[in-house]
Amino acid sequence: MPTRIHILPDDLANKIAAGEVVERPAAVVKELVENAVDAGADRIVIDVAAGGRETIRVSDNGCGMGRDDLLLALERHATSKIRTLSDLGAISTLGFRGEALPSIASVSRMALESRTGEEEAGTRVSVEGGRVKEVSAVGRDVGTTATVHGLFYNVPARRKFLKGIETEMRHIVACVSQIGLAYPALSITLSHNGRPVLRLGQADRKRRVEEVFGLDVGREAVEAEAEAEGMRVHGFLGRPTFVRRSGACQALLVNGRPIQSRTLAHAVYDGYGGLIARGDYPFYALYLEIPPGEVDVNVHPTKREVRFADERRVYQMISATVRRALREADVIPEVSPQAFEREAPAGPAVAPGSYETKADPVSTAQEMTRPYEGGRRRRSRSAALDLDLQMSLPLIGRKSSEPEDAPEGREAGEAGTETAAVWQLHETYILAEIKNGLILIDQHVAHERVIYEETLRGFRSQPTPGQQLLFPLTVSLSLTEMAFLREVFPLLEQLGFGIRDLGGNSVVVDAIPSGLRQWEDGKLLKEIVEDLQEAGRSRSGLEERVATSYACHTAIRAGERLSKREMMTLIDRLFETEDPFVCPHGRPIVIKMSLDEINRRFGR
Ligand SMILES: Nc1ncnc2c1ncn2[C@@H]1O[C@H](COP(=O)(O)OP(=O)(O)OP(=O)(O)O)[C@@H](O)[C@H]1O
Ligand SMILES: [Mg+2]
Structure with missing residues (x-):
């Protein structure tokens, strides 16, 4: 009986394989630029014509390839980056499959030129649809230039699916930007039809992030940094007021590789808690460095996704880092007076996103200086009276004119409570005066935060x-x-x-x-x-x-009446918690309105 199964000709097999690696011009750019990075280049020049449909040329000043290597590089599964299975378990280069060049070569007309430092002259190879056409010597600088013409010329089905020039260009710019974020010390230029589109000079991370996203980190973002158990997270997070309608201003890089991960994006949002309205996308550029053995990059054909040995640990580290960075930078939602003009949202509590937030960089910066003393945040463990020390929200008791280091004591605390500037609104919110404005606290979520942290501590200490x-x-x-x-x-x-x-x-x-309510x-x-x-x-x-x-x-519910003393105690305990601004469900606990805003509102 004749067999039904046959082996596909190489040519067809290559095109199928290429389909996975090279989906569009931007993928070619990505692969070629990644090769340049792996080759140790510090300058990469990219020229494309007609959105990459006509030409893509990537030149680098990396280590280059000798004649034999250049020919080998075009073979499938030919790589200098790994040798054994154990190497696959701890990849430190961007490439490792030995797939990119043969894939690109099989669906285009490609020319590769390269020269190493040891050679007098370089070599040029031209390939058409995967077949080597010509090999010759060329004079050139050390480094490599790959030129790809007529992408998908021999795969009409693919070519048909290419989008317009602008769209393909957008993908290319996005891809180059992401690599730019990963390697700030690399100078990269991108031109389209001979006109410069992107010029990223050598920079540090912060500067590169600013260049790529067009923002002022100092004003619009906060810096995040944490290190634990061999893992490091570093980067920049947009203030809750710096949001976009899409995720275009978000980047997550794992060991220098831009990746996409819904889970980790979720971890970042988790860290923002209720500070971001639904449908808004905060800016972030976060760099995660993790031992290569703990992350598997060999899970997606274009390496866009990775898998972590312990994803939960990564998740928690990212969300905790984001939360801490935002908290330390004092990015509590601020109510603008316009928000009051609109109808109040239904329901007992302020739902996330139903308030308007407004940045006030100047006052925020001023407030930030106050709660710190000798570089450390002052945490009040005192009675309610001493609230004017509390973090960046100094509440004013009637005794606030007293020197800050006035002796703390029960009596003073009680006296202060009587006259403290706090009120309960609609048996749901606590209104309190602070040095430069007022804050509103949702009594239920505030209490929730207090109990949540006490409960967690309870789990970790002696049984009560x-x-x-x-x-x-x-x-x-x-x-x-x-x-x-x-x-x-x-x-x-x-x-x-x-x-x-x-x-x-x-x-x-x-x-x-005991004491359960x-x-x-x-x-x-x-x-x-x-x-x-x-x-x-x-x-x-x-x-x-x-x-x-x-x-x-x-926790205390909305609708419960509280005495002044109860309110002061609650506020006091709230500001002793790790995270007084966001409830365990991610809803905001405190919103503030600055005196400046109020003054402006009254035309003062
Ligand atoms: N710009 C370059 N400079 C120096 N060597 C290069 C360059 N581009 C490719 N090479 C060499 O050619 C080899 C094959 O490149 P190719 O991109 O096909 O595979 P890879 O980078 O090893 O793996 P991957 O398929 O994951 O990208 C590389 O391993 C590298 O040794
Ligand atoms: Mg490669």
Whole structure:
């Protein structure tokens, strides 16, 4: 019987393989520029004609190739970058497959010229549809020039799918910009039809980021930096007021490789918490350096995606770094008076994105200088009276005229509380006067933040004895719900719950955390289980999820009346937390309105 299966001719196999690597002109530019980077070039010149459909030429001053290497480079699976399987596990170059040149060569008319430092003359090879046409000697500088003509001339199906010149050019510029971000010390020029489009001179990271995104880092962004367990995150984050309608101003680079990752983008948004409205895209350029063995770059045909050995750790490091950088830079949402002209949003709390934010770089900068002393942020652990030291939101008590280092004490605290400039609005918000304006605090989310952090601390310290219930309570749940509850028994016990598992679908609760505000005869446990079920796909750990849920259901609610003292205590405790501006769900806790704004509003 004749066989049905046959091996494809090389020519066709190459074109299929090329289809994966070279989807459009920008992909050719990317591959050629990456080769130049790997060759150690510090100057790369890119010339394209007709959006790359006609010509793409990339010249570099890297190490170059000798005659034999130049011919080898055109073979599939020919590479100088890895040798063994173990090399594949820790790649430190951009290329490693030995696919790019043969792929490009098989779908175009290509000429490669190159010369190494050891040679007198260089070599030129011309290839057409993957076949070598001519090899000759050329005089040229050390380095390599690859010229690609008539991309997809022999793959009409592909050529047909190319977009207009402007679109292809846009992709090329985006690709060159991303590489530019990764290698600021590299000078790169890009011209289109003989006219310069991009000229990136040697720079440092900050300058390069400014060039590429056309922004002023000092004014519009904050710097982020963190290092832990061999991993380093560094970069720049737009202030919440510097947002765009698309993700064009976002870059994530892993070991010098621009990548796309929904998960890590999510980590950045997580770090912004509620500071960014839905539909807005903050600017960011974040560089992640991670031991090459912990990231697999061999997962996507164009290497646009990578896989991490421990993605959760990377996620958490990025979101924590972003959160900290924004917090330290004092980017609390600021309400502009215009926001009040619009109808108030429905619902008890300010939903993320329903307020307007406004940058006030001058006042922000001034405020930033105050809370720092000797380079360290002053954290008030004092009674409410001393609020004028609190971070960058100095609340004014009536005693604020006293010297800042006035002795702290209970009495003073109580006296201050009586006259403190705080008010409750609609039994939902706390309005407080601060040195240069006012702030509004959402009482529920503020309390949530306080409880959340206390709960997390509770999980990590000695178990707290709970308060015995006079009448133990039986709580019944479905079998699935019970499975969730069992998973968190140890955490709940840590907080002071006494829970006995009766097997099947009920438990008996004989103790609850002392001082628990909202217990409602076991409803709390059901709510926690429901939240856990919903958050099943969330990336945060179990402890964080339980703490979020516990805080949400036990915190003061909207609609509860608070005394001045309660409000002051809440504010005091809020500003002792790690993250007083964003609640565990990512909603804003504090919004402020500066005196400048108010004055301007009244025409002063
Ligand atoms: N501009 C260049 N300067 C010096 N050597 C180069 C240059 N471009 C390519 N080479 C050499 O040719 C080889 C083949 O290049 P090619 O791009 O096809 O594969 P690669 O870079 O090794 O892997 P990948 O397919 O992942 O890009 C490289 O390994 C490198 O040794
Ligand atoms: Mg390559």
